[in-house]
Amino acid sequence: MKTKLGDYFDKKSINKADVARKSKLSSPRLTELSNNSSAKLRADELYLIALAMDVSPCELLEFVCGDLKNDKG
Structure with missing residues (x-):
């Protein structure tokens, strides 16, 4: 099952070998990290991936984790 990171790579037509x-x-x-939904993406990995793709780490974090919600509210 493709992960949100995998979806981001597809959306941006990213070459994973280059990243x-x-x-x-x-x-x-x-x-x-792209295909295994049980794989845990670490913050340092997300940061390095964003830098390698020349995108804001915040943009990548928002895309990958933007659907998470807390119970407060």
């Missing part, structure tokens, strides 16, 4: 090279994350790790 892996620029972020210094392994290609298998990016594939796991």
